[in-house]
Amino acid sequence: MKILLVEDDQKKLTKIIDFLGEIVPNSVIEEARSYQSCLSRVIKTKYDLILLDMTMPTFDISPSETGGRPRAFAGYDILRQMKRRDINTHVIVVTQFDSFGDGSRKMSLEQLSKKLHQEFPMYVDSIYYNAAMNSWQTELNSFIKKIMERE
C-alpha cells in the first residue's frame, strides 16, 4: 500500500508513521508537510491512501521558507484540487482540531466532515487525533481495513 501522509506537526507525524508501521507493515509511506508539497506529490504520484491534515501552511516550512500563508482549510483545498483533476485516491482526514476557521467560516469537525462527504466521493472520513488517547488508532485501523477489503 502506498500512503501519502500529509502533516506539518512532526510529533503527530512520527506517531502516525509508527502506528502505520504496525498495522500496514509493508506499506510505503511518503510525507508532505504543506498544501503545496502535498499537491505536487498527489499530481505526480498515484497513492492508495492519503492521510490528510486539515490545517497547514502553504509551503513546507524551513529555515529559508516561512511557509507562506497559513490555511485553516488546506485539506479542503487539496480535496478540491484532487476532484478537479479527477484524482480519486481515498482520503482520511486526521486532525487535532475540533473546530476550524473563524467568523462566518467557523465550523466544527462534524460539520466539516459532513461537507466533505457531500462534496468529495474519495473522502472516507475524519479522525480526531488526540495523542493522549488511542481512539484515533482504532478508527484509523478500522478505516484502512475497510479500504483494503474494498480494493
Next chain:
Amino acid sequence: MSNKKRKSKPSSGKFVALKNELFSTSNYKKTISKFKNNYDLSFIEKNFDYLYKFKFTHRYITDIPFPTNYSDIKKGILLNYSDFETELGWTSVVLSKFANEITNFLVLKNEFMQNMFLGKLSICEEKLNVIEQNYGFSLWSLENRLILYEEYYGLKRQKGYSSIITKDDTVDNLLKFIIYYVSIKVEKNISAEKYNSYINESLESMGPGMLVDYLRFRLLHQDLSSTRNLLGILLYESDSPIIDRYLTFIRICQLIFTTENEYKDTAKKSIEILHRAGLDDYNLTTLYNLSNEIISNGSEKYFSVGERFLELVNFYTAGDYKKCIEYGQVLALQNSNFIEIAELLLKSEIRNPTGFLSNFPECLYKNILIRMNDILLKTERTVSSFIQLTKIIIIYSSYSWTFQLMAFLTNEFLENEDTHKNFHMKFGLINGLPYNPKFEKLFDSALVKKKIIKELEALFRNNIVLDFFNAVIDENITLINSDKFTTIPQYRINKYCGFIYRNKGDYSHALEYYLDISVQNDLLSYLGSIWKIIECYLKCNSFEYAIDYIVESYLKNQQIYVKLPIRSIIEKIDLHKSSNLKSNLSLPILYDIYTKHFKSASGKEIEEYEAYEEYLISKDVEKPSQFVIENLDEVEYRKLIYFLRFICVQNIMDNSPHFMSSEDVDNERILICQILSRSDESNIDLYQDEIKEITQKLMINKGLREIEQSKIYVDIRGIKNLLENSIKESYDRFQALMDLDNDVLQDDFIVVNLGEKYSNLNIMLLGSGEKRKLLTSILLEIRDKFVSSNEYGLDTYISTGIRHGTLAGQLRAILELHNLITQKNTEGLYKENEYWLDKILYYESRKKRTLNNALSDFSKNIDELIDLLKSSYLQIKTETKNPSGLFNYTIDEIDVSMIQFKINRELSFNDFVELVIELLWEKTERSLNSIRKMFKDSLFEKFNNIFEKLIQDVTNISLKSELNNHIISARTEIQNELVKLASWFTRAKSTQSSDYKIDLPINIALEMVKNIYPKKNIELDKKIDASVELKGHSLSGLVNIYFMLFDNVVKHDGFTGIFSKVLLNVEFKGNELLIYIENSMNNLNDIFERRKKLNNIKKSLDGNNSIEKVKEEGGSGFYKILRILKVDLGVVANVEFDYKNDNCFFVKIVANFEGLII
C-alpha cells in the same frame, strides 16, 4: 383572523357582576385583567370610560399617562395578559382616550425633528422642554434629550444626563437598562455595526423570552423585519407613558400590514378606534387607508403636503428637473421628514445640476442629502455614506423617516427583490406620505391598485403621473408609447415598458427596453437597469452574457457592485460550468469582485483560484507572466489588465502547483508588475511601487537569512593577532623542548586506544611531563581566546546574536500571538491572562481561577525552560565552567596528543595555530550538531511536555475547544520555530553579502523586532539618505546595532500600547556616518535613578573594561554596540546617549566609515 375562541358579548347581568366585583375586591389587577381579557373589543370600547373614571384603576391601566418625572416611568402594574389581539385592541381603546394629547404631541415632535434636521438645536431644546412640560417624560423624550445633548453640547453632557438616570435609585431598572444602551446608541463615535454587536451580545446573554423581544424591538428598531413576538412588545410597553405606547402601537400595526400576518382584522379595528377618536397622524392615516384599501383625504395639513408632493412628481416624471428642484427645495425644507421628497430632489439635481446643495446650511438634513447623493451616483464614497446613513438611522430610529431612509438604502444596495428587500420597501412606503402614487405597490391585486390610483385622481385632478401609473397597471404598452406621454423622457418610458414585460415573463422584450436605456445617457436609469438586464439575461438562459455584463459594468464603475446580483449568480455557476465559461476571463473577475466586496464570500478564494487556473489552461500557459498582451479589443484589454492586476496576486497564485516557494510567487508577481507597467501606463507608479515593495521584502528576507546564518562566528584574523603576542613565545619554547630527550623531561608514556572513530588506533601518549604541560597550556590559551575573547571570540557573537533577547523573543512571540503567555509584574508574579479570562462568564470564578493558574504555570514553565536554554545549554563548556553547556570546548588528553603528534620542528607558528583552530572548529561542529539535535529532540520534548500539561490543566474549562485549538497551533508553530532556531547553529558561511543601500539593515532590524514583539509596532519617523551604498561585510554588524537600538526602545520606553514612536536620522557627512535615534519615554517617575544608572554605563563604556561587559546578558546592549563598531566594523566611533527633557531618550552614534562606503 386568528384561531382563538371568539369572545361573546357579555350580558348586562355579567357586566353588573363585574362592577360589583370591582367594588368588593381588593385584587383590582385580577378584575381589570378579566375586563380586558374576557370581553370583546366593542364592549370594552363602550364601557372603558366607566372603568377609567375611578382613579384607583389608573395604576393598572395607564399608571401616570404623562409622568412629570422620569422616575415615574414604568412604575405601573402589568395586567395579566391574554393573547396579542386582545392586547392590541385594549391598547387602542386606552390610547383613544388621549387622542387630543397624542395629536398635539405629534405636532411638537414633528417640529422638534424638523429643527433637528436644520440644525436649529436651541429651538429643539425649547420644543423638548415644552413636550416634557405638557406631555410628560417618556422613553421617547429621554432618548431625544440624549440625542440633542450629544449633538448640541457633546458627549460629556449626554453621558452626564444618562448617568443621572442610571444612577438614580428611584428609577426602574428596565428603564435604566434602556437608557444605558440608548446613551451608547446616540454616541457619535460608535458605528451602527458596533452598537448592534454590543446590544446583541447583551441580549443574547439574557437568553430567550418576551422581555428580550421587547428590548430587541426598543433598542434595535432597524431590525424590525425579524420581529417575532408582538405580544411581548405590547405587554412590556403597557406600563410605559402614553406617548411611548402610541408610537409602539403604530409600529406594530405597520409591521402587521407589511408582513403576511393573521392579525390584520384586529389591527384594522384598533386603527379605526383611534381614527374615530380623531387622532391626527399621517402614519395613522396611512394605516387607515391601507387597512380599508382606500385613499381618504385625511387632515388638511397632510393633504396639502400630498398635493404639493404630487405636483413635484409631475415635474419629475415629465423630465422638468429644473422646476422640480425649484419647487422641491422649499417643500423639502418644510418637510424634511419625507425622504421621498429628498430623493426626487436629488435625482433631479443629478440630471440637471444646479448646485442647490452647496447653498444649503450645514445641518443633519444636508448631510443626509449628500450621503444619499453619493449612493445614488455610486461614487467612491458610496460605502462610507452607507455606513454614515446607517448610523443616522440607528440614532433617530424612533422616527418614521428612518424607515424610508432604510428603504432607500435597501433599494440602492440590495440586488434581488427578495423578502428582506420587499419588507423594507413596503415598510418605507407605509412610513411615508399617505398620498404617494407608489402607495399602490402596497397592494397585490391589480383591481385594488387601480382603485387606489382612481381615488388619488379624484382627490388630485389633472395629474400626468396618475394617468401614467394607470397605463402601467393596465400594462398598456401602446398607450405608454403614445403621444399622450411624449413629455415623459424615453428612459422612463423604457423603464416601465421593461417592467411590464418583466411582469409578464417576456424577458427578451424586457431586455430590449432595458438595454436601450444604457444608450440614452442617463446615469440613474442606467444604474437602475443593470440588475434588471442581468436578470433578463439569466431568464433567457444567456448565462455567459449575464456574467460578461456584470463584469463590464463593474469595470466601468466599481462602486456599482452594490447593485449587481453577484452572490446569486455565483451560486448558479456550478450548474453552468461549460467549457466556454472556463475560458471566459469574466469568470475569475466575477469571483474577485465577490471575494473583495462580500463578507459571505469568505472561503470562495479557492474558487477564484480555480477560475484563474482554468483561464490559464485555456490559454495554454502555466504562469500569468507568460501572457502576451496584443491584438485585444478595448473590453478584453481592460479585463486582462484587471485580471493581471487584481487576480494574479500572491494569495491566488500560491494555490498553483507551478510555484514551489513563497519567493517563487513573489518573483512571478514582480514579472506581472513589469508587464503591467508596460501595458497599463496610466498606473505605472502603482506597479513600480509594488515591484519596489516586493523586491525590498525579498532583500529583507535574504538579509534576515544571512544574519541568522552568521550567528556562529569567530573572527579568526582577530584571534590570530591576539595570539601572535601571547602564545608565540610559548610555542617557540615548546619547539625548543622538542629537541630534548623525553627522559630529561621525565615524561610518562601511556598507550591509548583512539576508539572506533579512528579505527581503534593505539597511540602512545605523553604523561604529565613539562613539555606536555606546556603544550596543554598553549592549547587552552588558544581555546580561551577562540571562545571567550571579548572582541573576537565565539561567546561574544553568541551573546549578541542569540542570547541577547532574540532567541527568547522568537519563542515567546508565538505564544504571545496565541495569547498563551503573559509577562511578570513588578512583584515577579505572572500577570493575569485577560484575553482568555475575559471569555469566561464573570460568575464562573472557580473556572477563572483554574484557568489563570494553568496559564500562569504555563508562562512560568516556558520562561524557565527558555532561561535554562540560555543560561545553561547555550553556554561554553570548559573543564571548569558550565558543565551543562553544549558548546563543548573541553580539551582532553586525546586532543593534546593528537596535536602533539602533528607538531614537528618544521611546523611554523602560523601553521600550528591553524592546526589548533582546525581542532576548535571540529569541536564547534560537533557542538553545533548536538545543539541542533537538542533543539529538534529533547528541547522539543520539553516544550511538548509543558504544552501537554497545559492541555490537561484546562480540560474542564468551557473554552476548551477554542483554547485547545490555540494550544495545538502554538505547539506546531513552536516545533517549526525550533527547527528554524536550530538552523541558526550553523557555522557562518564565508560567502560575502552583497553590497547594500543603508536602509536595508534598518528594515531587517525592524523585521527582527517585529518577529520578537508581534504585538508591538515601531512607528518610525525616519530621515535616511538612502542613496548611500555600503560594503556587504558590514551588513550583519549594522543590523545588530539597529536591532539593539530598536529592542531598547520597545523594552524600555514604558509605553504599554501597540506603538512605540521612534525618530531616526541616518546621514553621511563625508565618510562620517551619523545615526541619531530618539524616542519618547513614558512614566519617568524614577528619572533620578535612571540617570544614575546611565552614568554608570557611560563611565564603564569609557573605561578599559567595557569590552568585558559584552558577554553579560540583559542590560541595554551599549557595550555590544560599541564592540561591533570598533571590532566587527573596525571603525573609530563615538556613542552618546542620554535622557532629553525628562521624557525622551536619544542615542547618537558617530562613526568614520571610510573604507566601508562604496
